[in-house]
Amino acid sequence: DTEVTQTPKHLVMGMTNKKSLKCEQHMGHRAMYWYKQKAKKPPELMFVYSYEKLSINESVPSRFSPECPNSSLLNLHLHALQPEDSALYLCASSQVSAETGELFFGEGSRLTVL
Amino acid sequence: DAKTTQPPSMDCAEGRAANLPCNHSTISGNEYVYWYRQIHSQGPQYIIHGLKNNETNEMASLIITEDRKSSTLILPHATLRDTAVYYCIVRSYGQNFVFGPGTRLSVLP
Numbered sequence: 001d002t003e004v005t006q007t008p009k010h011l012v013m014g015m016t017n018k019k020s021l022k023c024e025q026h027m028g029h030r031a032m033y034w035y036k037q038k039a040k041k042p043p044e045l046m047f048v049y050s051y052e053k054l055s056i057n058e059s060v061p062s063r064f065s066p067e068c069p070n071s072s073l074l075n076l077h078l079h080a081l082q083p084e085d086s087a088l089y090l091c092a093s094s095q096v097s098a099e100t101g102e103l104f105f106g107e108g109s110r111l112t113v114l
Numbered sequence: 115d116a117k118t119t120q121p122p123s124m125d126c127a128e129g130r131a132a133n134l135p136c137n138h139s140t141i142s143g144n145e146y147v148y149w150y151r152q153i154h155s156q157g158p159q160y161i162i163h164g165l166k167n168n169e170t171n172e173m174a175s176l177i178i179t180e181d182r183k184s185s186t187l188i189l190p191h192a193t194l195r196d197t198a199v200y201y202c203i204v205r206s207y208g209q210n211f212v213f214g215p216g217t218r219l220s221v222l223p
Binding site: 004043044045048056088092102103106107108 | 148150155156157158159160163199201210211212213214215216
């Protein structure tokens with residue numbers, strides 16, 4: 001199994017809503033990532049989890065709250081978002097210790113904030 | 115900041131080789147060159163990576179110059195399905211992947 005599965009594929013939410021994006025992998029990877037991608041721009045790193053602990057937060061606003069409940073799952077909790085947060089949210093995973101550590105990406109969750 | 119420079123767009127005729135250049139003049143000795151691509155509305159997909167030597171796999175070939183300041187990704191027989199944005203990334207062990215703007219490759223029939 002070489003897949004990273006993200007749900008939902010599409011999400012529309014109002015600025016007062018609370019929602020979550022979910023990501024799952026069964027490759028035994030112990031590093032998991034959230035990237036944000038605006039239209040016609042490259043992916044931008046948001047968070048990195050290593051061995052279920054948050055290791056990198058790229059100065060992301062607190063309205064985005066990541067969670068890694070176990071080694072296979074990664075969530076991104078969303079609350080009080082702004083319309084400019086509308087984007088494609090990509091989850092990725094990789095081995096931690098391998099020197100090359102290539103990323104495996106999911107298909108993304110496309111978020112629209114109204 | 116991305117450590118690479120790529121042309122913003124390129125065209126290639128279907129069935130011909132697509133040669134995508136990447137400049138990484140400040141690359142250090144322990145940094146690898148990675149290539150990913152992103153087909154419209156999908157997640158990025160790993161293609162190939164290398165350190166010093168040229169590399170080939172079932173998808174592509176990677177040619178790295180002897181001084182390692184530039185590289186070329188070669189898709190030997192481009193198809194319409196190879197139309198995508200191609201990202202060249204320089205990264206050492208333990209660093210995060212930082213994506214630059216990439217090259218938008220259009221394969222034309």
